[in-house]
Amino acid sequence: xxxxxxxxxxxxxxxxxxxxxxxxxxxxxxxxxxxxxxxxxxxxxxxxxxxxxxxxxxxxxxxxxxxxxxxxxxxxxxxxxxxxxxxxxxxxxxxxxxxxxxxxxxxxxxxxxxxxxxxxxxxxxxxxxxxxxxxxxxxxxxxxxxxxxxxxxxxxxxxxxxxxxxxxxxxxxxxxxxxxxxxxxxxxxxxxxxxxxxxxxxxxxxxxxxxxxxxxxxxxxxxxxxxxxxxxxxxxxxxxxxxxxxxxxxxxxxxxxxxxxxxxxxxxxxxxxxxxxxxxxxxxxxxxxxxxxxxxxxxxxxxxxxxxxxxxxxxxxxxxxxxxxxxxxxxxxxxxxxxxxxxxxxxxxxxxxxxxxxxxxxxxxxxxxxxxxxx
Amino acid sequence: xxxxxxxxxxxxxxxxxxxxxxxxxxxxxxxxxxxxxxxxxxxxxxxxxxxxxxxxxxxxxxxxxxxxxxxxxxxxxxxxxxxxxxxxxxxxxxxxxxxxxxxxxxxxxxxxxxxxxxxxxxxxxxxxxxxxxxxxxxxxxxxxxxxxxxxxxxxxxxxxxxxxxxxxxxxxxxxxxxxxxxxxxxxxxxxxxxxxxxxxxxxxxxxxxxxxxxxxxxxxxxxxxxxxxxxxxxxxxxxxxxxxxxxxxxxxxxxxxxxxxxxxxxxxxxxxxxxxxxxxxxxxxxxxxxxxxxxxxxxxxxxxxxxxxxxxxxxxxxxxxxxxxxxxxxxxxxxxxxxxxxxxxxxxxxxxxxxxxxxxxxxxxxxxxxxxxxxxxxxxxxxxxxxxxxxxxxxxxxxxxxxxxxxxx
Ligand SMILES: Cc1cc2nc3c(=O)[nH]c(=O)nc-3n(C[C@H](O)[C@H](O)[C@H](O)COP(=O)(O)OP(=O)(O)OC[C@H]3O[C@@H](n4cnc5c(N)ncnc54)[C@H](O)[C@@H]3O)c2cc1C
Numbered sequence: 001x002x003x004x005x006x007x008x009x010x011x012x013x014x015x016x017x018x019x020x021x022x023x024x025x026x027x028x029x030x031x032x033x034x035x036x037x038x039x040x041x042x043x044x045x046x047x048x049x050x051x052x053x054x055x056x057x058x059x060x061x062x063x064x065x066x067x068x069x070x071x072x073x074x075x076x077x078x079x080x081x082x083x084x085x086x087x088x089x090x091x092x093x094x095x096x097x098x099x100x101x102x103x104x105x106x107x108x109x110x111x112x113x114x115x116x117x118x119x120x121x122x123x124x125x126x127x128x129x130x131x132x133x134x135x136x137x138x139x140x141x142x143x144x145x146x147x148x149x150x151x152x153x154x155x156x157x158x159x160x161x162x163x164x165x166x167x168x169x170x171x172x173x174x175x176x177x178x179x180x181x182x183x184x185x186x187x188x189x190x191x192x193x194x195x196x197x198x199x200x201x202x203x204x205x206x207x208x209x210x211x212x213x214x215x216x217x218x219x220x221x222x223x224x225x226x227x228x229x230x231x232x233x234x235x236x237x238x239x240x241x242x243x244x245x246x247x248x249x250x251x252x253x254x255x256x257x258x259x260x261x262x263x264x265x266x267x268x269x270x271x272x273x274x275x276x277x278x279x280x281x282x283x284x285x286x287x288x289x290x291x292x293x294x295x296x297x298x299x300x301x302x303x304x305x306x307x308x309x310x311x312x313x314x315x316x317x318x319x320x321x322x323x324x325x326x327x328x329x330x331x332x333x334x335x336x337x338x339x340x341x342x343x344x345x346x347x348x349x350x351x352x353x354x355x356x357x358x359x360x361x362x363x364x365x366x367x368x369x370x371x372x373x374x375x
Numbered sequence: 376x377x378x379x380x381x382x383x384x385x386x387x388x389x390x391x392x393x394x395x396x397x398x399x400x401x402x403x404x405x406x407x408x409x410x411x412x413x414x415x416x417x418x419x420x421x422x423x424x425x426x427x428x429x430x431x432x433x434x435x436x437x438x439x440x441x442x443x444x445x446x447x448x449x450x451x452x453x454x455x456x457x458x459x460x461x462x463x464x465x466x467x468x469x470x471x472x473x474x475x476x477x478x479x480x481x482x483x484x485x486x487x488x489x490x491x492x493x494x495x496x497x498x499x500x501x502x503x504x505x506x507x508x509x510x511x512x513x514x515x516x517x518x519x520x521x522x523x524x525x526x527x528x529x530x531x532x533x534x535x536x537x538x539x540x541x542x543x544x545x546x547x548x549x550x551x552x553x554x555x556x557x558x559x560x561x562x563x564x565x566x567x568x569x570x571x572x573x574x575x576x577x578x579x580x581x582x583x584x585x586x587x588x589x590x591x592x593x594x595x596x597x598x599x600x601x602x603x604x605x606x607x608x609x610x611x612x613x614x615x616x617x618x619x620x621x622x623x624x625x626x627x628x629x630x631x632x633x634x635x636x637x638x639x640x641x642x643x644x645x646x647x648x649x650x651x652x653x654x655x656x657x658x659x660x661x662x663x664x665x666x667x668x669x670x671x672x673x674x675x676x677x678x679x680x681x682x683x684x685x686x687x688x689x690x691x692x693x694x695x696x697x698x699x700x701x702x703x704x705x706x707x708x709x710x711x712x713x714x715x716x717x718x719x720x721x722x723x724x725x726x727x728x729x730x731x732x733x734x735x736x737x738x739x740x741x742x743x744x745x746x747x748x749x750x751x752x753x754x755x756x757x758x759x760x761x762x763x764x765x766x767x768x769x770x771x772x773x774x775x776x777x778x779x780x781x782x783x784x
Pocket of ligand 1: 514758
């Protein structure tokens with residue numbers, strides 16, 4: 001097990017990082033983040049349109065479907081900056097839905113939906129279930145054949161951005177085998193969606209009741225690809241989350257350092273105390289290590305075997321680093337750190353959220369053990 | 376072996392490839408896997424004359440073959456090639472588990488320092504002897520009362536004509552008993568406006584009257600460093616680096632070379648590269664409750680954590696080559712490398728002991744010791760790097776202040 005992933009960074013990645021940095025900083029100042037947290041939709045549709053105009057939704061979509069023909073690796077620097085500035089919106093959901101179609105859709109579905117997504121139509125995934133299981137193949141929701149098509153039943157959770165989405169791709173069992181179906185949001189019965197109360201208030205997530213929904217047969221993705229698609233989504237989601245987490249970690253460290261450089265106690269700037277200094281360094285080195293793993297994972301993502309190892313390593317380290325940096329941020333702000341007003345809580349909540357979705361550090365380490373430590 | 380026609384900065388890939396192949400073959404043929412005694416893992420562990428002679432010969436042989444100092448200027452004794460050539464040679468050493476380069480303080484910090492801020496005469500006089508291991512160098516920074524607080528060094532140097540007269544003591548002098556020269560931080564002006572301004576930096580000969588070295592036994596029971604006493608020792612004034620009173624700046628520059636912040640080192644390695652994967656092999660061959668340790672889920676998880684850390688450190692090193700990824704804190708990773716690697720090495724060796732069950736209680740010399748007791752010895756010796764060269768706590772301070780912008784006080 002010599003190759004655990006190499007580092008690489010393309011020119012396209014560098015350019016996108018620059019543009020995204022400026023865009024996210026300008027479009028998502030903290031005041032606006034706070035305002036959108038209170039907003040029902042939770043993001044600014046004008047900003048979303050601008051992102052579409054910048055071509056960000058088309059990045060990883062092949063040219064044949066009116067995309068830019070780059071890869072997931074090129075989405076990573078954008079997600080990183082979004083995580084850094086808490087830029088809200090359905091970018092993560094839509095990018096993943098596009099990947100699901102790309103890997104698991106029928107040719108007709110790809111031709112119909114991918115160009116629309118490339119142009120800025122929102123889509124999302126409905127994969128999680130009541131069990132809280134990270135294994136995406138642990139499905140109990142069902143689809144059954146009827147004269148009208150496929151009748152769906154069961155419940156899905158953590159459906160991100162469902163209200164903003166035009167389409168939802170849900171995992172179900174069809175003939176006892178995993179399958180993915182595409183549901184037009186407009187076809188949902190009233191009250192099919194319930195907004196969930198989630199720890200990260202900058203995001204929107206919904207529970208979805210499938211009971212009573214029937215989709216045409218043409219809404220079924222290629223069943224032969226369903227498991228491959230779920231595995232791909234699992235890794236892709238972890239890669240993109242890791243990017244967001246690295247961005248968040250960077251910013252929570254900077255946010256905390258600002259305070260350590262200005263707050264005074266006992267006639268000294270508190271940042272001069274080693275009890276605060278040294279853990280800040282540990283947070284920083286943890287962040288840099290996560291970021292190195294992130295860009296190695298992005299670079300190796302399409303390599304069979306290595307991509308999975310690199311991605312899991314990156315998520316595991318990012319989880320550890322983000323949790324630590326944000327946890328210390330609360331503590332290092334003293335009483336202010338305990339307030340809703342202090343931004344430390346936003347980062348800590350975000351880290352908890354990311355750990356809860358698609359697997360936390362311990363989960364990925366367990367998977368890695370089987371991958372890199374054969375008995 | 377001659378490789379002409381390669382201009383610095385312009386590498387002919389074919390020639391590089393050929394050089395790499397030759398290096399590979401050379402090390403395959405010349406590395407002696409078992410000299411019949413235990414070799415040091417680092418340049419700080421050279422404890423016997425036998426080890427010293429072996430390593431000195433080895434370094435000389437590598438240099439003569441053209442695989443050390445390949446990228447140093449040929450007019451001083453180097454190979455005059457592009458750095459890429461030295462890098463492939465160093466890779467070949469690693470691949471063939473070659474022993475360490477002995478003359479670390481010469482190769483890694485004195486040499487680059489001389490070529491950076493020394494005179495032509497300094498370079499002409501010293502570089503070749505550094506590469507050939509004919510002139511062993513040591514470092515006289517730390518004193519019994521002034522270690523981390525290096526700026527407070529008190530060894531006195533008083534100008535007398537063309538000479539300086541030295542009085543005082545240095546300590547923890549690695550290879551002090553073997554060294555022909557010392558890079559020395561001494562106090563030339565006790566009345567300077569601040570402690571730093573009174574310091575000067577010297578290239579000082581060691582084999583002169585008034586210099587005495589006394590070996591100190593390490594925690595492993597072996598030897599490797601000395602206390603060094605100076606009693607009216609007279610050194611030539613032309614060994615002064617920079618001007619009088621500039622010693623602190625020169626010392627800081629030296630430490631940056633030591634900690635690998637800048638390139639320009641002669642090549643090879645002076646600490647055996649840590650093979651994190653070797654711990655996996657260890658876990659595979661050791662038993663716990665009748666099954667390989669490798670099958671114990673708790674140990675597996677710990678192993679994976681170490682593998683993630685090892686991989687992340689390797690990648691952080693590689694990141695230097697990707698400028699856009701280091702834009703916001705350009706020196707962050709370079710300044711953090713020492714802390715991250717040395718602490719990792721200490722912890723993984725410590726972990727390897729815990730895998731051994733009762734045998735974790737053996738030490739080097741016992742026939743039953745796992746891997747000849749190397750892991751335990753490795754753990755004890757790992758502190759050389761978490762303490763030497765600026766302790767991990769001091770590294771934290773440096774990163775906090777110079778990378779994160781936190782106030783000194
Ligand atoms: C194997 C080995 C080889 C060495 N080789 C050489 C050599 O060749 N030449 C040479 O000159 N020196 C050498 N050294 C010396 C080394 O550089 C010093 O030991 C080191 O700088 C620490 O100094 P000290 O031993 O006086 O410890 P102290 O400075 O007394 O430190 C004691 C403890 O206090 C902590 N501490 C001190 N100041 C601070 C602070 N400001 N903030 C937080 N914590 C602090 C330290 O981290 C340490 O844990 C070597 C040391 C070792 C172990």
